[in-house]
Amino acid sequence: MGDFEKLLEPGYIKNLKIKNRTSMGPMEKQWGDRLGNVTQRYIDYMVERAKNDVGMITMESTFIDPVGRGNIYQLGLWDDSNIASHRRLTDALHEYGTIAVTELQHAGRNAATYKTGFQPVAPSPIPCAVSGGYMPREMTVEDIKECTLKYAAAARRAREAGYDMVTLHGAHGYILNSFLSPFTNKRTDEYGGSLENRYRFGTEIYQAVRNELGDNHPIGYRITADEFVEGGLTLEDTRAFIKHLEGLGLDYVDVSSGIYESAQMIIHTMDFAPGSLLPYAAGMKEVLDIPVIATGRLNDMRIAEQALERNECDYVHMLRAFHADPEILTKTQKGELEDINMCMACNKCIDLMFGDQRVRCTVNPCAGREREMALKPAAHKKSVLVVGGGLAGMEVARIAAQRGHKVSLYEKEDELGGAVRWASKGQYREEWWQAARYRIHSVNASGVDVHLGEEMTLADIKAAKPDVTILATGTKPFMPPYVPGIDKPLVSDYAKVLLGETKIGSNALVIGGQNIGLTTAEFLSEHGCKCTVIDDADAIGADLGGIKQMVVLPRIEADENITVRLNTNVERIGDDWAEVQCKGESETLEGIDMVVFAWGQDMVQHLADEMAADGTLENFRLIGDAVWPRAPIDVIYEGALAGRQI
Amino acid sequence: MAGANDVWLLLAAAEGRLGAYADGLMREGRRLADALEGDLTAILLGPDIDRLEETLGKFGVNRLYHQRDDSLADYHPEIYTALLGGLVQRHQPRLFLSLAASLGSDLMPRLAAAIGAPLVMNCSNIETAAEIEFTKRVQSGRLQATFTASGGGTNLATLDPEYLPDPEDAKRDTVTQRHEVTVELATIPTRLEITSRQKADPKTVDIREAEIVVALGNGVGAKENIAAYEQFAELIGAALGGSRPVIDSGVLPHKRQIGQTGRSISARLAILCGISGSEYFTKGIDQVATKIAINSDRDAAIFKHADLGIVADVNTLIANLTAHLKNGAKRGGGA
Amino acid sequence: MKILICMKTVRFLHAQTGSDPKQLNIAPGDYVEMINPSDAAAIEAALRIKEQNPATEISIVSLGGASAETGLRRALAMGADRVNHILYDDCAALDSWASAAILAAWAQHKDFQLILCGREAIDSNAGLVGPYLAAQLAIPHVSQIINIAAPDSAGKITVERRLDRGDRETVECSAPVLLTVEDGINLPRIPGLAAMLQAGKRRLNTLGLADLTSAGASLGPAANRSEIIRLSRPKAKRRAVAQFNPVLSAAERAKLMMKGGGAPAPRPAKSDALLEGHSEEVLLELERLLQASGVGLKSRYS
Numbered sequence A: 001m002g003d004f005e006k007l008l009e010p011g012y013i014k015n016l017k018i019k020n021r022t023s024m025g026p027m028e029k030q031w032g033d034r035l036g037n038v039t040q041r042y043i044d045y046m047v048e049r050a051k052n053d054v055g056m057i058t059m060e061s062t063f064i065d066p067v068g069r070g071n072i073y074q075l076g077l078w079d080d081s082n083i084a085s086h087r088r089l090t091d092a093l094h095e096y097g098t099i100a101v102t103e104l105q106h107a108g109r110n111a112a113t114y115k116t117g118f119q120p121v122a123p124s125p126i127p128c129a130v131s132g133g134y135m136p137r138e139m140t141v142e143d144i145k146e147c148t149l150k151y152a153a154a155a156r157r158a159r160e161a162g163y164d165m166v167t168l169h170g171a172h173g174y175i176l177n178s179f180l181s182p183f184t185n186k187r188t189d190e191y192g193g194s195l196e197n198r199y200r201f202g203t204e205i206y207q208a209v210r211n212e213l214g215d216n217h218p219i220g221y222r223i224t225a226d227e228f229v230e231g232g233l234t235l236e237d238t239r240a241f242i243k244h245l246e247g248l249g250l251d252y253v254d255v256s257s258g259i260y261e262s263a264q265m266i267i268h269t270m271d272f273a274p275g276s277l278l279p280y281a282a283g284m285k286e287v288l289d290i291p292v293i294a295t296g297r298l299n300d301m302r303i304a305e306q307a308l309e310r311n312e313c314d315y316v317h318m319l320r321a322f323h324a325d326p327e328i329l330t331k332t333q334k335g336e337l338e339d340i341n342m343c344m345a346c347n348k349c350i351d352l353m354f355g356d357q358r359v360r361c362t363v364n365p366c367a368g369r370e371r372e373m374a375l376k377p378a379a380h381k382k383s384v385l386v387v388g389g390g391l392a393g394m395e396v397a398r399i400a401a402q403r404g405h406k407v408s409l410y411e412k413e414d415e416l417g418g419a420v421r422w423a424s425k426g427q428y429r430e431e432w433w434q435a436a437r438y439r440i441h442s443v444n445a446s447g448v449d450v451h452l453g454e455e456m457t458l459a460d461i462k463a464a465k466p467d468v469t470i471l472a473t474g475t476k477p478f479m480p481p482y483v484p485g486i487d488k489p490l491v492s493d494y495a496k497v498l499l500g501e502t503k504i505g506s507n508a509l510v511i512g513g514q515n516i517g518l519t520t521a522e523f524l525s526e527h528g529c530k531c532t533v534i535d536d537a538d539a540i541g542a543d544l545g546g547i548k549q550m551v552v553l554p555r556i557e558a559d560e561n562i563t564v565r566l567n568t569n570v571e572r573i574g575d576d577w578a579e580v581q582c583k584g585e586s587e588t589l590e591g592i593d594m595v596v597f598a599w600g601q602d603m604v605q606h607l608a609d610e611m612a613a614d615g616t617l618e619n620f621r622l623i624g625d626a627v628w629p630r631a632p633i634d635v636i637y638e639g640a641l642a643g644r645q646i
Numbered sequence B: 001m002a003g004a005n006d007v008w009l010l011l012a013a014a015e016g017r018l019g020a021y022a023d024g025l026m027r028e029g030r031r032l033a034d035a036l037e038g039d040l041t042a043i044l045l046g047p048d049i050d051r052l053e054e055t056l057g058k059f060g061v062n063r064l065y066h067q068r069d070d071s072l073a074d075y076h077p078e079i080y081t082a083l084l085g086g087l088v089q090r091h092q093p094r095l096f097l098s099l100a101a102s103l104g105s106d107l108m109p110r111l112a113a114a115i116g117a118p119l120v121m122n123c124s125n126i127e128t129a130a131e132i133e134f135t136k137r138v139q140s141g142r143l144q145a146t147f148t149a150s151g152g153g154t155n156l157a158t159l160d161p162e163y164l165p166d167p168e169d170a171k172r173d174t175v176t177q178r179h180e181v182t183v184e185l186a187t188i189p190t191r192l193e194i195t196s197r198q199k200a201d202p203k204t205v206d207i208r209e210a211e212i213v214v215a216l217g218n219g220v221g222a223k224e225n226i227a228a229y230e231q232f233a234e235l236i237g238a239a240l241g242g243s244r245p246v247i248d249s250g251v252l253p254h255k256r257q258i259g260q261t262g263r264s265i266s267a268r269l270a271i272l273c274g275i276s277g278s279e280y281f282t283k284g285i286d287q288v289a290t291k292i293a294i295n296s297d298r299d300a301a302i303f304k305h306a307d308l309g310i311v312a313d314v315n316t317l318i319a320n321l322t323a324h325l326k327n328g329a330k331r332g333g334g335a
Numbered sequence C: 001m002k003i004l005i006c007m008k009t010v011r012f013l014h015a016q017t018g019s020d021p022k023q024l025n026i027a028p029g030d031y032v033e034m035i036n037p038s039d040a041a042a043i044e045a046a047l048r049i050k051e052q053n054p055a056t057e058i059s060i061v062s063l064g065g066a067s068a069e070t071g072l073r074r075a076l077a078m079g080a081d082r083v084n085h086i087l088y089d090d091c092a093a094l095d096s097w098a099s100a101a102i103l104a105a106w107a108q109h110k111d112f113q114l115i116l117c118g119r120e121a122i123d124s125n126a127g128l129v130g131p132y133l134a135a136q137l138a139i140p141h142v143s144q145i146i147n148i149a150a151p152d153s154a155g156k157i158t159v160e161r162r163l164d165r166g167d168r169e170t171v172e173c174s175a176p177v178l179l180t181v182e183d184g185i186n187l188p189r190i191p192g193l194a195a196m197l198q199a200g201k202r203r204l205n206t207l208g209l210a211d212l213t214s215a216g217a218s219l220g221p222a223a224n225r226s227e228i229i230r231l232s233r234p235k236a237k238r239r240a241v242a243q244f245n246p247v248l249s250a251a252e253r254a255k256l257m258m259k260g261g262g263a264p265a266p267r268p269a270k271s272d273a274l275l276e277g278h279s280e281e282v283l284l285e286l287e288r289l290l291q292a293s294g295v296g297l298k299s300r301y302s
């Protein structure tokens, strides 16, 4: 397609031909084994991407030394016994002409003792609170020499394992980064202090790897262009360092940003503009001759193409974009942009990883389960009736239809989307709509018979006599009937407010300070309404996930329209006042013109109960938030599974 | 007085306003004039523009040469060459710049030949080192070449609008001195005769290039309503574009999406219908000269960007406006 | 009628497969030599004029090294009548003015009524030889040509040009005139094998600079007005990069980055007041603004 000319143009790094400009960036997936070996699950996942034409894939941070292991099920090349399984992976990718890249990492001060069994090592004894606060041991010069040898040995293994290129992980606060940065390197010997001294560690590692691999093997460097901490590295520093490595024969640079202390700048949430790191890539490119790989919320091929067209970079790392939809490139080539299951930067994947869990994806339930989730045509075609057009209902409907079942979907509102309809409101949250948008498109494209504005009753379902009934009836706002004044006209709920069904006042009390409450409060603030958010917990936004918290909480704090009160409950509500109680002390808030409950969600289960009691149609199943309100990732997964089990 | 380190700009105007990218051109001109320690002079040919000196002053333009003549509104190569050639030769600025649009690309080589000055077309950057260095893309964009010109005197260059700085508020308070130029146009010999001009078909023109755009947002409502906008657009000769939700719902093709993940438009007039004004959208309308926003929500952010904001139901308003304009046309009025 | 087409064999960089970034990743095989596409379009346009006016004679001139011969033979095979090769090996040392001066020295006094050049060469992207040649021959020039009507009996030539934003313009002029032709306005014909074989046997008219006696004109690099001092990789627009300067605090830089870097400050509200509803008054105000923005409704559509 002429529109994506730059993206589809082959490129060369050293003598290596890369078939197009797309690249899947590194992602620790936690799908290795305890020793750092590649598993079949890993290979299946990568093959699915390689099949769909991605030009090159960087696997993930791959530890070179058990002391510097970052995660429990991370890949490693720390021992010769790792080579065999990595070889199976690179062989599989090469079958599709995809370039395989490994990223050699030593986590340094970011390593956690509970994962490694060792005390972390670092240039200086400065602990990293984000990864557990383990006090690192300051490396001796002998440690440094040994680390250099380990890097070289890992590079040799990488070559023997068939990796076409090797990236040195010099970003995200890991060991290379921490030696370069005055924020973490306080040494007074030849490895710290002056610029030259801070360059030394990285230069020696690079030289050792270069000596090991020889001049013809491409070596790159992933750099944190800006650490985004006071006293840390900025673009001026980092590009000077890369320029220095370029002089020593570095072949490419991969431009990332942030360290653990500024983790929100590593993996950008939906609050960031797409391609928000591009100015940094361009800034790097301004002083360099070697190819520059850009990264960071490049979830849309149109943004990627634009970046290439504007010479802001030479390659685009699209990590989560390929995680969410392995076919993003092939669909783009075919011009089927609306059929792309777009990563919406919800950051669930990274929250899972930081939580020591296997990485999955909200919008793509098949990520990491390629084999078991492969769609198989239904053996017996059945009629399937789905009630509820939210994420779970749409997922089940489209999957069942794609497998050949005859599916009808009933939604009581005039629009599909369910909870995403309100959850995607407000300037920082609209990307959530992508999860619904894709499913709406897919439901229609899969031939599901969609009925909008039809609320199903037991009688309706019985009359339709489907072979299988799926109830994905979702939730409604929980309104505690015991709060005096709950029926006053100024009382509303998050859904009504976000959907624009309640007139927005000027001074609101929002009850609930978790995700839904904060969504509501920011929405009200955007519309010029002051609000007081109360929550009986000790903290707001506990359900946001680590990285989102780093973005959302400071924003709430800085928002002049929003006041937060913790450990606070609502006692009663009057016509223009509300009484709240904090640790036994009551207080009346005056001059309120809205009270919005964002306390929680109430499961809508009556149809399931009625069907069970009635007993005529036995083959029914309740799925999604209606069972128990959870994160979208679980709800979509449940729909995906149910659709495969019919 | 004009000096040998001055930078001159050729501005273009259309319908009583400075043309697209004029602000970027002036900002670049000012940067270069500062670097050369010279003054910035702008030239405008054709009808006058309201509060022109005030605008130019904000961009740091020291001097304006203007020939107020309606016949100059339409570019004629030979007349422009003669007129500008005379001016440039008389004042000998260091740099003479124009946009690399149709006019500049046609005019500047003529001017260069006429006054014997070196010219680099379609520059992406100009820097003033020991010499002035002109950088442009060559090999159809694969490489860039940096040029220097032989000899002193005036250097000519056209600037690639893609590379001009992004618009931002202009804050200088230079007093722009106006000089009216009065060259007797009738005495300029011409060998070319422009017999007609044809407008592009708004239905097929690239949305980035369309002169008039009707942009549809979510507020336009159901797909069935689109026909009325097609009719309206046709009536006023506008191209249809849309915000992301409208594109996502398949009403218009991807190529018609305006905004950060779509295209940037540079229309003279854009009518924004039922668009809330998200930053992702407004990034695509920075370069639009006149913006009319219609929205039923009086607090909609889009009004902050609009020259004229109307709080109304957009479907009704557009239907009424279509009828009104049609009647007007019948009455024999203008638009 | 005598038509001349100035044709360049470009050395076009179609890929960058070299391993050395300092050499801009250019490997020797990355260049292709080909007829410049807009020159080919000019040849095709001339051939179409000849189809209507068989009395037309089409000459081609090409300034270049030995490799220009292939292109000239191809032009012959396409249907050109005469081809002329001004042999000059170091064309890279010539700027557009110097190249035009050589072509002018050759073309003057040869009575071409129509001279066609391409819009620009896709290797140098200068776009100047055509207009400079017209200036040096002191004949009128029309640029951005997308259509040429064959000259009428009075020798009047009508052409259509492409303007910005997809608009077009019709221009009348009389011979002699030089036209610079846009790329992609036609599909240049592909000569058949027989024609190619035949063209291979034809003798080319090859000349050197010394053959172009031109009183007082300095030819070759001496006529240069500009020179390339450096080739480099294309850079991004300077836009947001500068704004990430370290003077800003980490938090400020982070904020800027979230917005995609250097988002322009929204301009202050322009409208003093909002209008409301759809009364006659609102419609009239809208009509006024439409008119002020040059919506030429009546002339165009009523």
Ligand SMILES: Cc1cc2nc3c(=O)[nH]c(=O)nc-3n(C[C@H](O)[C@H](O)[C@H](O)COP(=O)(O)OP(=O)(O)OC[C@H]3O[C@@H](n4cnc5c(N)ncnc54)[C@H](O)[C@@H]3O)c2cc1C
Pocket (backbone or CB within 6 Å): A273, A274, A430, A431, B216, B217, B218, B219, B220, B242, B243, B244, B245, B246, B257, B258, B259, B260, B261, B262, B263, B273, B274, B275, B276, B277, B278, B279, B280, B281, B294, B295, B296, B297, B300, B312, B313, B314, B315
């Ligand atoms: C990463 C990302 C990239 C994006 N890129 C783009 C992009 O490139 N382009 C883009 O456009 N968007 C983009 N968006 C989406 C953007 O943020 C907004 O959601 C979108 O522009 C909103 O479109 P809208 O104004 O048409 O719809 P809405 O925000 O839904 O606004 C509709 C407006 O219509 C008004 N309205 C409703 N009914 C009527 C009526 N009857 N009469 C008058 N007015 C009425 C309402 O008051 C409201 O203001 C992007 C978003 C993200 C997250």
Ligand SMILES: Cc1cc2nc3c(=O)[nH]c(=O)nc-3n(C[C@H](O)[C@H](O)[C@H](O)COP(=O)(O)O)c2cc1C
Pocket (backbone or CB within 6 Å): A025, A026, A027, A028, A029, A060, A061, A103, A169, A171, A222, A256, A266, A267, A268, A295, A296, A297, A298, A299, A317, A318, A319, A320, A321, A349, A350, A353, A359
């Ligand atoms: C789950 C997850 C794991 C990641 N693991 C790594 C890693 O191992 N090494 C690395 O350099 N970056 C890692 N990153 C950062 C990404 O490579 C990338 O820079 C970031 O996600 C932004 O790009 P994107 O928007 O295309 O996803 C990880 C990101 C995610 C979401």
Ligand code: SF4
Pocket (backbone or CB within 6 Å): A320, A321, A323, A324, A342, A343, A344, A345, A346, A347, A348, A349, A350, A360, A361, A362, A363, A364
């Ligand atoms: S989990 Fe969320 S952020 Fe991660 S890839 Fe999937 S959609 Fe994107």
